[in-house]
Each structure stands twice: as C-alpha cells, then as structure tokens.
Amino acid sequence: MHITIRLAWHNNGWNGHICDEPEKNTYCIGRHSYPGDYIKGARDLDWEMQPDVKGKPCGSLTSGIPACGFSINAFGGEKTKAKINPLHGLTKKLNLPSLIFLNPQYVFGITKACIQKM
DSSP states (O other): OOOOOOOOOOTTOSSSBOOSSGGGOOGGGSTTSTTHHHHHHHOOHHHHTSTTTTTSBGGGOOSOOOTTTTTTTTTOSSOEEEEEOTTHHHHHHTTOOOEEEEEOTTHHHHHHHHHHTO
C-alpha cells in the first residue's frame, strides 16, 4: 500500500509554528505545494514576518490565521486554526464569511500510526 499526502512546504517540519523565515519560503505558494495557489492569494507575508508572529506556535496567535493552516500542523503538538474562503473569488464579491476549522494536534502522526498497523 502506498499513500501520498501533499502538503504546502514548511521550513519547520509542519510543527504548528509559523515559518522562521517566511519571506524565504517561496515553495509554499507555487504549484509545488497544495493548495499553493490558494496560499499565494490568501497569504499575508507582512503579518507572518512580524516579530510576535514568525516562528511562533499558531495555537497561541490571536492576531490572525496563516493561509497554510491546513497543513502547518501535520506534526504539531497543539491544536491550531485553519481558515479558507470556500468560494475563493466570490467570497469578497458576495461578502461571504470565511470558514474557520480547528485542526487537532499530530494530524498526520495519528494517520501514520494507523497506517503502520495495517
């Protein structure tokens, strides 16, 4: 059995923290990553580079949610939030709210353990 999980590139090993040097991480916003196109359009690099945000655990942030929220916590130890605009282009035009999800800790660690038992 082979399972492939495609994640947005993250320079901290998907530990639930904002990248240490978000300005240098260009692989998360391109076709190399999933959902790279969404992250490119929704990313707020100025926010990510603030001293009280970069490198910090997402679970403790109160000023925002990173665009890579769905994959940032694959091996993280605490819960984080993820936000997505379900109708991407229409969200702003129709003034629709974004959806916010709570990601459990160790999302892919749990999955990996279950697969290893198969």
